[in-house]
Amino acid sequence: MNKIILDFVIVASGVIGYFISISLITTSFYKNRANNYLSLSLFLLTSMTLLEWYDPEEGIFELLQSIMWEFLVAATLFTYFLVQIQHKHLKRSWYKWLYFPFFSTFIIEVFLHLDFNFNLYNSSFEEDGYAVQLFYSLEDGLSFLYNVVLIFWGRNLINRSNDISKAKRRWLLRLNLFLICIIAIWLLSNLEDDLFDSEYTTNFLRIVLSFLSWWILYYGVFKLQIVVQKDEIHQYLTSIRTNRTQIKKKINKATISKMITELYVLMDEEKLYKNPLLNRLDLATRLGTSEGYLSQVINQEINKSVIQFVNEYRIEAAKELLNDPVFNKYSVEAIGMEAGFKSKSAFYSTFNTNTGISPGACRKLQKTS
The missing domain is CATH 1.20.1070 (Rhopdopsin 7-helix transmembrane proteins)
Structure with missing residues (x-):
């Protein structure tokens, strides 16, 4: 036997x-x-x-x-x-x-x-x-x-x-x-x-x-x-230069604080959101403030939590890649990792919550459009 x-x-x-x-x-x-x-x-x-x-x-x-x-x-x-x-x-x-x-x-x-x-x-x-x-x-x-x-x-x-x-x-x-x-x-x-x-x-x-x-x-x-x-x-x-820029939030810059302006710079130019281990302490340290005060300012001026703010950038980055035929040969999971999500489950859950569809469905819409 x-x-x-x-x-x-x-x-x-x-x-x-x-x-x-x-x-x-x-x-x-x-x-x-x-x-x-x-x-x-x-x-x-x-x-x-x-x-x-x-x-x-x-x-x-x-x-x-x-x-x-x-x-x-x-x-x-x-x-x-x-x-x-x-x-x-x-x-x-x-x-x-x-x-x-x-x-x-x-x-x-x-x-x-x-x-x-x-x-x-x-x-x-x-x-x-x-x-x-x-x-x-x-x-x-x-x-x-x-x-x-x-x-x-x-x-x-x-x-x-x-x-x-x-x-x-x-x-x-x-x-x-x-x-x-x-x-x-x-x-x-x-x-x-x-x-x-x-x-x-x-x-x-x-x-x-x-x-x-x-x-x-x-x-x-x-x-x-x-x-x-x-x-x-x-x-x-990182090797190509295009005229496309990261989708920025439509806000009235006259009404926001210097801290929020610097926060957008960190997201748009340094792309800190791509770090899957990024947390509130990291952002507060870069901005020279406390975690509590950072959360308070983001909540008051943008009406979001820190994680919601960061994840919106990640979602936009993922959508851009999913909608670009150049990246069709790459898996959805790899795109989620490049956008800053640390796991497949976190990517799928957050993407579905924010967009109402799965990453795979988003890619299919691009292929059929």
Whole structure:
């Protein structure tokens, strides 16, 4: 019964892994350079898990299982980290040599197995011979060491990078830690197999690798992609100059205080409302007054609370993006984050309360108008 459950988990996760891999490179919502490497890495890990679980003893699948894909996975995951943090190593001449261990062992493995498994020619090597077994041992040890070096090197580069958002850094470090755990379990499974000739740790490794697909789907693909899209929207807005200005309130400037005038300047020019953590104390500090007095003045002169005043700016910013066809490729959640809302629920609730429709409905009106 336990084996049936384990088999089901591995096969189901394998299907999910392949589905995510294909989606990352074919869907416009996810497609980007970094996700191309993540897709390849996940495809390889899924294939390795299924091949190891199936354990073929002949034919093309036995040849595929014998190839040390671990070298390629280490290189593609390291490249994924470099692309995400936009590191200068990507432009170094030595960077491409990271793939040399895989291609060199790939050629040797194919050469040997075309003889051992398919008898296409008669080489001077024997499958059980000392030279071949020594090569296999060195290959296993170096692949493990190679993964360790690149994973910890990548972690160090992520920690030292100052050009990525907190959300992206948190995801990359979590993924890196997950990979470190996989490497540790990989080491334990090899030790268990050598010392006790059992597969408890190996089965656990299979489960962890299977769980990786589900975890990447939610945290690394869906949630992170919303953050990435938010960053893209922000970069686009700051890189272009248009004649459109933020919609300002129609008020009689002669009747408002200096404090309210300065408040509008902070909103219209510095766009403080885009800070999802902005609160009444922050505004009061910028204006050199107390929270209570700020609330009193806003209530008396604009007839709104501080949060209502800030959220109106956020709603107008979100509406502008939702009504602009340039941003149709971006998710509604990413637009809400760019406008200053800290969560999807807060965005939907506030938008619906202020406009009477959902953000999605607002976008559909723009498309049909």
